[in-house]
Amino acid sequence: MTLSAADAMSPLLSLPDDVLLDRLQRGAFDYFTHNANTANGLVPDTSRENSPVSIAVVGFALSAYPVAVERGWMSRVDAVQRSLAALRFFRDSDQSGTPTATGFKGFYFHFLDIHSGARVWQSELSMIDTALLIAGVLTAARYFDAATADEVELRELADFLYRRVDWCWSQGGCETIRQGWKPECGFLHYGWEGYSEATLLYALALGSPTHPITGDCYRGWTATYQWENLYDHDHLYAGPLFVHHFSHAWIDFRGIRDSFMREKCSDYFENSRRATLIQREYALRNPHEFAGYGELGWGLSACDGPSDEQAGLTNESRRLFGYAARGVPYGPDDGTLSPSSVLASLPFTPELALQSMRSMLQRYPEMLADDRLSSSLNPSLKDAAGRAWVSAGHYGLDQGIVLMMIENHRNGRIWQLMRGCRYLSDGLRGAGFDGGWLRQAALQGVR
Amino acid sequence: MPPLELPPTTPQDASESDRLAEVHPIDRSNPHPADSYQLLVVGAGPAGLAAAEVAATAGARVALVERHLLGGTCLNTGCLPSKTLIRTSRLYADMRDARRYGAHPPGDLQVDFAAAMARVRRIRGHLGGEDSVRRLSAMGIDVFFGRARFSGADTLTVNDTTLRFGKAIIATGARPHVPAIPGLREAGCLTSANIFNLTELPRRLLVIGGGPLGCELAQAFCRLGARTTIVQDLPLFLPREERDAAQILSDAFARDGIEVRLNTHVVAVRVEHGEKLVDLVSADYHSTVAVDTILTGVGRLANVEGLTLEAAGVDYATGSGIRVDEYLCTSNPRIYAAGDVCVEYRYTDVAVASARIAVQNALFRGRQRLADRVIPWCTYTDPEIAHVGLYVREANQQGIPIKTFTVPMHEVDRAVTDSEDAGFVKIHVREGTDRILGATIVARHAGDMINEITLALMAGIGLRKLAQVIHAYPTQAEAIRQAAHAYHRTRLTPRLRARLHRGLDD
Numbered sequence: 001m002t003l004s005a006a007d008a009m010s011p012l013l014s015l016p017d018d019v020l021l022d023r024l025q026r027g028a029f030d031y032f033t034h035n036a037n038t039a040n041g042l043v044p045d046t047s048r049e050n051s052p053v054s055i056a057v058v059g060f061a062l063s064a065y066p067v068a069v070e071r072g073w074m075s076r077v078d079a080v081q082r083s084l085a086a087l088r089f090f091r092d093s094d095q096s097g098t099p100t101a102t103g104f105k106g107f108y109f110h111f112l113d114i115h116s117g118a119r120v121w122q123s124e125l126s127m128i129d130t131a132l133l134i135a136g137v138l139t140a141a142r143y144f145d146a147a148t149a150d151e152v153e154l155r156e157l158a159d160f161l162y163r164r165v166d167w168c169w170s171q172g173g174c175e176t177i178r179q180g181w182k183p184e185c186g187f188l189h190y191g192w193e194g195y196s197e198a199t200l201l202y203a204l205a206l207g208s209p210t211h212p213i214t215g216d217c218y219r220g221w222t223a224t225y226q227w228e229n230l231y232d233h234d235h236l237y238a239g240p241l242f243v244h245h246f247s248h249a250w251i252d253f254r255g256i257r258d259s260f261m262r263e264k265c266s267d268y269f270e271n272s273r274r275a276t277l278i279q280r281e282y283a284l285r286n287p288h289e290f291a292g293y294g295e296l297g298w299g300l301s302a303c304d305g306p307s308d309e310q311a312g313l314t315n316e317s318r319r320l321f322g323y324a325a326r327g328v329p330y331g332p333d334d335g336t337l338s339p340s341s342v343l344a345s346l347p348f349t350p351e352l353a354l355q356s357m358r359s360m361l362q363r364y365p366e367m368l369a370d371d372r373l374s375s376s377l378n379p380s381l382k383d384a385a386g387r388a389w390v391s392a393g394h395y396g397l398d399q400g401i402v403l404m405m406i407e408n409h410r411n412g413r414i415w416q417l418m419r420g421c422r423y424l425s426d427g428l429r430g431a432g433f434d435g436g437w438l439r440q441a442a443l444q445g446v447r
Numbered sequence: 448m449p450p451l452e453l454p455p456t457t458p459q460d461a462s463e464s465d466r467l468a469e470v471h472p473i474d475r476s477n478p479h480p481a482d483s484y485q486l487l488v489v490g491a492g493p494a495g496l497a498a499a500e501v502a503a504t505a506g507a508r509v510a511l512v513e514r515h516l517l518g519g520t521c522l523n524t525g526c527l528p529s530k531t532l533i534r535t536s537r538l539y540a541d542m543r544d545a546r547r548y549g550a551h552p553p554g555d556l557q558v559d560f561a562a563a564m565a566r567v568r569r570i571r572g573h574l575g576g577e578d579s580v581r582r583l584s585a586m587g588i589d590v591f592f593g594r595a596r597f598s599g600a601d602t603l604t605v606n607d608t609t610l611r612f613g614k615a616i617i618a619t620g621a622r623p624h625v626p627a628i629p630g631l632r633e634a635g636c637l638t639s640a641n642i643f644n645l646t647e648l649p650r651r652l653l654v655i656g657g658g659p660l661g662c663e664l665a666q667a668f669c670r671l672g673a674r675t676t677i678v679q680d681l682p683l684f685l686p687r688e689e690r691d692a693a694q695i696l697s698d699a700f701a702r703d704g705i706e707v708r709l710n711t712h713v714v715a716v717r718v719e720h721g722e723k724l725v726d727l728v729s730a731d732y733h734s735t736v737a738v739d740t741i742l743t744g745v746g747r748l749a750n751v752e753g754l755t756l757e758a759a760g761v762d763y764a765t766g767s768g769i770r771v772d773e774y775l776c777t778s779n780p781r782i783y784a785a786g787d788v789c790v791e792y793r794y795t796d797v798a799v800a801s802a803r804i805a806v807q808n809a810l811f812r813g814r815q816r817l818a819d820r821v822i823p824w825c826t827y828t829d830p831e832i833a834h835v836g837l838y839v840r841e842a843n844q845q846g847i848p849i850k851t852f853t854v855p856m857h858e859v860d861r862a863v864t865d866s867e868d869a870g871f872v873k874i875h876v877r878e879g880t881d882r883i884l885g886a887t888i889v890a891r892h893a894g895d896m897i898n899e900i901t902l903a904l905m906a907g908i909g910l911r912k913l914a915q916v917i918h919a920y921p922t923q924a925e926a927i928r929q930a931a932h933a934y935h936r937t938r939l940t941p942r943l944r945a946r947l948h949r950g951l952d953d
Contacts (some may be wrong), residue, residue: 184730184731224839227849236849
């Protein structure tokens with residue numbers, strides 16, 4: 001007799017919270033060791049066959065290794081070697097900006113070949129994904145602080161890679177940072193407006209001693225913010241949940257405020273807490289009556305999803321949106337939930353996030369494989385056996401954000417580490433952030 | 448170079464005969480002109496008609512000169528025919544979506560496009576009666592048809608007749624702009640000026656431009672059965688509107704089955720084997736779409752040509768039109784302008800409002816300014832997108848602290864009962880106060896709903912007062928009350944709550 005998925009889940013769900021989180025965090029971490037190319041330190045975007053590398057996932061991997069060392073899942077030597085391999089690769093990578101290069105102006109193309117590191121899919125030189133990579137690079141540099149030759153080299157490489165990024169160029173002569181660039185057509189204009197996950201990008205770009213942007217650039221971006229009262233919560237609006245998470249993986253926003261948040265008597269940490277509560281409120285209302293939504297079933301975010309797009313056909317009515325930045329309250333909403341966005345909410349709403357994760361695991365055990373959360377599930381689309389539609393394989397971004405946010409929830413380790421990153425704290429000050437640990441760091445003179 | 452394909456002309460049916468009899472009777476001669484007119488109005492679109500009527504009602508001796516048809520763009524090729532067609536397209540969309548309402552979709556749903564267009568012409572003819580020569584003449588207005596040319600600072604000739612005026616208002620409107628795309632003119636394209644003359648549905652339609660007109664007609668023709676592609680050179684539709692509004696519209700288009708091409712430029716058009724091949728470029732992605740008909744909706748050009756404005760000393764610029772001061776006076780103090788020929792916001796309601804201001808200032812020494820008016824606008828897609836007042840980004844740029852009260856339409860009972868819960872009401876107030884700065888509404892009937900906010904803005908009514916206004920229940924406009932109540936709840940500080948609680952105990 002074989003165990004059903006639900007039966008298999010029972011022992012996991014009977015675990016105390018801390019042990020459960022340990023299992024899920026370890027499961028997330030294993031994504032990086034199972035899928036990375038140890039020769040060059042690159043990590044694929046997904047676990048699917050022939051997946052290219054996502055530079056952002058490499059950034060998460062570099063941030064994950066210190067956690068793994070601390071938790072005894074990886075030796076320090078192994079972690080240093082994996083990190084060094086990646087940093088050396090990026091140092092030596094082709095920065096010519098040609099269509100098959102790896103990067104340009106210190107930035108990198110979004111997707112790379114896992115063996116050669118060359119650009120694939122004609123992807124864009126990505127400013128936000130480079131920022132996520134560089135954040136990982138700086139995390140490694142902060143953690144590996146020993147005087148050994150390898151760790152000294154690692155820190156020097158990290159410094160080199162950060163200083164090489166020409167953030168000023170990425171403005172393309174405009175008020176705000178452009179979202180991408182391609183050798184075939186120059187800067188891309190996606191028209192991002194409003195709050196997004198780019199706070200980290202702006203902080204890194206402002207903190208650069210070599211090619212910084214100006215504070216005006218940050219203010220130009222925040223001028224597009226919308227402060228909204230929705231479901232009786234005042235908050236800085238952004239629909240998809242990951243927007244409220246990604247910068248928070250590295251930056252401890254508790255008690256520090258820029259001028260926007262000072263004016264609103266709030267901070268970005270509190271804002272993410274409210275964003276979680278708004279997600280719950282939306283799921284409770286469940287305007288489209290999707291299965292599985294409720295107080296303990298939410299998580300609309302950027303994720304994979306089912307698609308009704310048919311190859312070669314145009315002008316077909318769409319109800320399912322594939323990979324999309326789902327959000328509340330305006331959608332798109334096709335019944336697809338991102339479980340990793342629920343777990344990544346742990347630092348902001350610990351009880352709600354844990355209860356919801358347990359409930360979703362209980363109801364949809366198929367969303368977990370090898371202790372790793374799938375990118376998404378859609379309980380409204382069930383198979384013959386009554387199981388929810390589940391995204392195949394795993395996505396590196398999901399595993400990275402889960403691992404880091406569990407760590408920040410448990411002990412604030414990444415936040416603590418990055419509080420000491422001079423570039424980041426300088427950048428935050430340049431953006432007008434003040435107060436809390438940032439003021440203390442200034443007094444103590446972080447390195 | 449002439450187009451290869453002539454644009455369709457209006458079918459000459461009974462409706463059309465009725466319409467022409469009202470708005471440009473063929474057998475009519477121009478009246479004998481008076482020695483001088485206190486007000487001469489050039490152009491008989493919404494602005495010109497409003498100006499003539501207001502002045503005539505006030506007792507002025509008025510002449511109205513029209514080159515083509517009374518009623519202008521709005522009646523003949525603009526708001527009214529498009530809204531008429533949109534209504535039919537909405538009906539077909541609802542029939543296809545019948546299951547959402549617990550009903551069976553018609554088994555064999557065939558779109559009768561010719562009937563839909565006949566309805567457009569019939570309703571246009573019916574509404575044309577309001578703008579008829581007969582009615583205007585009865586009001587004492589001398590209506591002249593013909594080409595108008597200024598011949599001096601206070602004279603104008605219509606055909607060969609010279610008219611003298613004390614004051615004049617130029618309200619010649621604007622016409623669709625056809626973009627300079629290689630091959631487009633040769634291949635032929637439609638604009639709003641002639642698309643309502645169609646009697647056969649284009650099988651494949653490409654719409655250039657994601658502004659209000661392009662969006663409205665793309666959705667309407669898609670719902671009527673045309674395989675529709677819309678190309679917009681910016682990352683979102685309706686660039687003036689806020690991101691969420693444009694995003695909801697993009698999602699609605701995807702659900703309708705419109706092929707959406709954002710951030711895309713049309714670089715060339717060719718004709719091969721009887722079909723139009725349109726070359727598109729989006730960043731580094733090149734593609735070609737084969738269609739039968741191209742519609743352009745990329746803005747409008749002011750009608751200033753042929754008026755010999757130089758002779759009257761009236762400054763103008765090609766494209767943007769006649770230069771006016773804040774009181775709508777041109778560089779010739781005798782001559783004012785109103786409507787699309789001179790204002791930034793080219794809407795019928797603005798045209799009419801500007802005409803009334805121009806009359807007041809021209810004839811009655813008024814000092815009224817269009818800038819003092821509150822101007823709402825609406826794009827009549829499904830859902831509709833309406834706005835009035837400040838946008839958040841404008842407030843931020845001006846350093847005005849702003850806060851938004853948002854009510855998604857799924858919070859509104861009547862929107863839920865009607866399965867029309869896509870959209871929102873967002874009311875922007877000055878932070879810390881209840882003073883309304885602006886609002887955006889995305890809802891199936893947003894155009895009707897925005898009027899309440901416009902009234903509140905004009906009358907200085909804040910959210911506190913709006914919260915006290917009893918709204919008929921259940922209506923979708925209740926969303927506005929709900930936003931006002933959300934504001935009210937934020938005023939309930941813990942201290943105030945405690946006091947209220949004590950009051951309960953007593």
